[in-house]
Amino acid sequence: MRKMVLILTGxxxxxxxxxxxxxxxxxxxxxxxGSEEVLDLPVSSSMDEYSDLYMENAxxxxxxxxxxxxxxxxKVIALDEGESRPYSILRKCRILNTYKGKASxxxxxxxxxxxxxxxxxxxxxxxxxxxxxxxxxxxxPVENDGMKGYENAWYFVSAxxxxxxxxxxxxxxxxxxxxxxxxxxxxxxxxxxxxEKYNKILKEVETLE
Numbered sequence: 103m104r105k106m107v108l109i110l111t112g113x114x115x116x117x118x119x120x121x122x123x124x125x126x127x128x129x130x131x132x133x134x135x136g137s138e139e140v141l142d143l144p145v146s147s148s149m150d151e152y153s154d155l156y157m158e159n160a161x162x163x164x165x166x167x168x169x170x171x172x173x174x175x176x177k178v179i180a181l182d183e184g185e186s187r188p189y190s191i192l193r194k195c196r197i198l199n200t201y202k203g204k205a206s207x208x209x210x211x212x213x214x215x216x217x218x219x220x221x222x223x224x225x226x227x228x229x230x231x232x233x234x235x236x237x238x239x240x241x242x243p244v245e246n247d248g249m250k251g252y253e254n255a256w257y258f259v260s261a262x263x264x265x266x267x268x269x270x271x272x273x274x275x276x277x278x279x280x281x282x283x284x285x286x287x288x289x290x291x292x293x294x295x296x297x298e299k300y301n302k303i304l305k306e307v308e309t310l311e
Contacts, residue, residue: 137183141282143222147290156214156226157260159296165306171259172240174203177310180231181208189216191230192255198236201310209254211239214261222281226261227290238266238307262289263300266307272300 157171169175178195185192191213197205214225224230231237241256241264258264272288274297284290288304291297 140217140222141285142280143217144220145278145281145284145290146221146223147227148223148225156258157263159226159260159262162260162263162299162303165303168240168259168263168303169202171242172202173243174205174209174241174256175201175239176203176205176209176241177201177236177238178209178211179236180233183233184213184230186217187212190257191215191217193231195231195239199310201238203241205256206254209241209256211241212244212255212257214258224284224290227296228258228261228265229284229287229289231265235267238268238310240264262291262296263303265289266304268304268308268311271304272297 157168162168176197177199178197181194181196193211193213194208195211196208213230214228215230216223216225239256240259242259244255244257267288270288272291274291274294276292278284278290288300291300
């Protein structure tokens with residue numbers, strides 16, 4: 103009998119530990135993308151599995167190549183902290199200026215990054231926008247196939263080179279581990295060549311102002 107009690111006690115303890123980890127992970131997963139809860143999540147950067155959705159980095163040559171691929175090029179202000187969605191963050195933005203295409207005054211943008219139970223995945227080095235700050239975005243419409251709710255939704259033509267904040271340059275570095283380390287970066291890369299290309303395009307983007 104005592105042995106049975108010990109076994110049951112052990113099982114309860116294990117279940118409690120597993121459940122607490124699950125609940126903790128769920129809380130993180132449902133946390134606001136810009137909240138304090140996510141700052142110390144390890145950072146990862148997915149690449150190959152998203153190559154069909156976004157332009158390959160090698161095919162991005164300059165601002166003109168981004169313009170050609172984009173349906174909408176706009177300067178926006180991010181209106182909220184974003185909402186976690188499967189494999190993305192949905193961000194509401196207000197358009198301040200339009201350089202190509204047409205859209206309503208407010209749009210929703212699917213950012214190529216997401217929060218899991220174990221890390222903050224920045225797809226191809228993309229760093230999410232911040233509420234209240236201004237950006238220039240190179241976008242394509244979400245293919246909605248007539249589904250309601252996607253008529254005003256957009257995604258980036260390039261995860262690495264689709265977002266610019268005037269004055270914020272990229273810097274190649276391997277000195278990062280958690281989201282806190284990169285949240286103020288233009289985008290995350292360890293390659294000097296990619297950072298140089300980003301900064302070259304940034305100078306072109308700044309001429310749009």
